[in-house]
Amino acid sequence: MAIEVAPLPLPPSADPSKFKHFGREVKGVHPGTLTPDQLEEIKTLLYNHDALLFRNVDLTPEQQYALTKAFDPSSESYGHGNNKTGETKKSILHPDLKTIPRVPQVQLIGNGTVYNHEGLAEARLKHPSHTTFHKTVVSPEDEAKGVTRFYRWHIDAALYDLSPPKVTTLYGLNVPKGPRQICRYDDGTGDELEVPLGTTAFVSGRTMFDILPKELKSLAVRSKVKYAPHPYVWMAPAKAKSTGLGIETDGLEMSLDELPPWEQAKIKIFPVLWKNPVNGELHFQVHPCGVQELLVDPLPAGADREGALYPDGAHLTDLGQVRDLLYRMQRPAIAPSLVYPHDWHEKDLVLFHNRGVLHSVVGAFKPDEVRAFHQCNLAASDDPVGPTDEDVKKWA
CATH class of the missing domain: 3.60.130 (Double-stranded beta-helix)
Structure with a gap:
């Protein structure tokens, strides 16, 4: 059949x-x-x-x-x-x-x-x-x-x-x-x-990327996220936002020296956008609860810099700033009409x-x-x- x-x-x-x-x-x-x-x-x-x-x-x-x-x-x-x-x-x-x-x-x-x-x-x-x-x-x-x-x-x-x-x-x-x-x-x-x-x-995740405005598409395609070591242990004392989309920044996460033993080489740094292996589409794939840092590449040579965020690249380590930026990019895609x-x-x-x-x-x-x-x-x-x-x- x-x-x-x-x-x-x-x-x-x-x-x-x-x-x-x-x-x-x-x-x-x-x-x-x-x-x-x-x-x-x-x-x-x-x-x-x-x-x-x-x-x-x-x-x-x-x-x-x-x-x-x-x-x-x-x-x-x-x-x-x-x-x-x-x-x-x-x-x-x-x-x-x-x-x-x-x-x-x-x-x-x-x-x-x-x-x-x-x-x-x-x-x-x-x-x-x-x-x-x-x-x-x-x-x-x-x-x-x-x-x-x-x-x-x-x-x-x-x-x-x-x-x-x-x-x-x-x-x-x-x-x-x-x-x-x-x-x-x-x-x-x-x-x-x-x-x-x-x-x-x-x-x-494909829709999450597709509906972004131009300046956030530019940011997403140039960015990587760095996750905390043992992120589910790290985040355990903290509390989530009311939408379930990420953690409130109240300083409750475990300090890195309180975590089970961890190795720098095992920490994960992933692109914000993951490429579909069959159709080549880009999917916005970030687990917002576990992210610790955001790394942004500079705009490529010749790119339009007008309105661009972090045109010269950036390494964002302020947890609240990282979370706010990711939330701004991800929240539109969990609107009721898209779930x-x-x-x-x-x-x-x-x-x-x-x-x-x-x-x-x-x-x-x-x-x-x-x-x-x-x-x-x-x-x-x-x-x-x-x-x-x-x-x-x-x-x-």
Whole structure:
């Protein structure tokens, strides 16, 4: 049977003109039993559309791992390392993951207590909540009425030592249904978004770059971000913005000498823009929570300097300044009309281009609501590729 594709069902809040390229539902094949030719077709579809949905599939952890690995055959360990979070219980990721014993690259995530699951006698899961991570929180009264927030906009990546996974697979096993929620931005804009309970929200890094004004495109194409060592430990004492898009600058981050042992050579410096391996498009791919510094190259010879930011280049080390600049560039792309909030069904498999999108956990569950998903991503065999000299000349 031939592979068939259809556009993803967009919510009424979405601007269809901004989703022409984003997301496809795939029919006619089973993602766990793809032939080599089908796999190549799926790879092309993913890199062109950034998220693929397979409905109503039975998928073992072994099949999920094999599918994920097929995008980067020499990758092996889970994206944060097979000790899950790369270091210690101080990491903000520590409570979110339980490893499937026989396939340690696949994690069990969700909410509530799951018994006798794939070799785990008992797994207590906790859906991440903005109440533990944001500087301000939704009032209990509003939360009871179904008001919620984006938890943390991110890329699945260790951001230290290991290279960012090329793809992530998410498979819904137990998906509790409930009333829809209102995701509030609470940033003074009045923005809010109606979302399904427990949605995963996605935004396109390609769109994030495309909608920037000229001077910010020029800055993005010339810039790299430097991440903190052990960034999830470093940021753990700090609190996030109400949109989930980065950290408030209150000086709460751990000092570098408080962190687990780290090596200068393992610190990650990545381009702000990552080049799509199939179509050559540029995706704005920054995990704002973990960034420590911004490095800007000067404008190339002959470039128009009028209105340009940092035309002679810069090395920005003031954390507040770095975060404010990144927020200015990234916030427009999480506007309600540009967010795809996936409405999960049991046995949904979503495969997404982790080097082309940002995503966020959303919503809140009661402690007794059981939600179970399998997640897999693999630390890549290479770092992402940034803009070419031709890209820089074009956009700078």
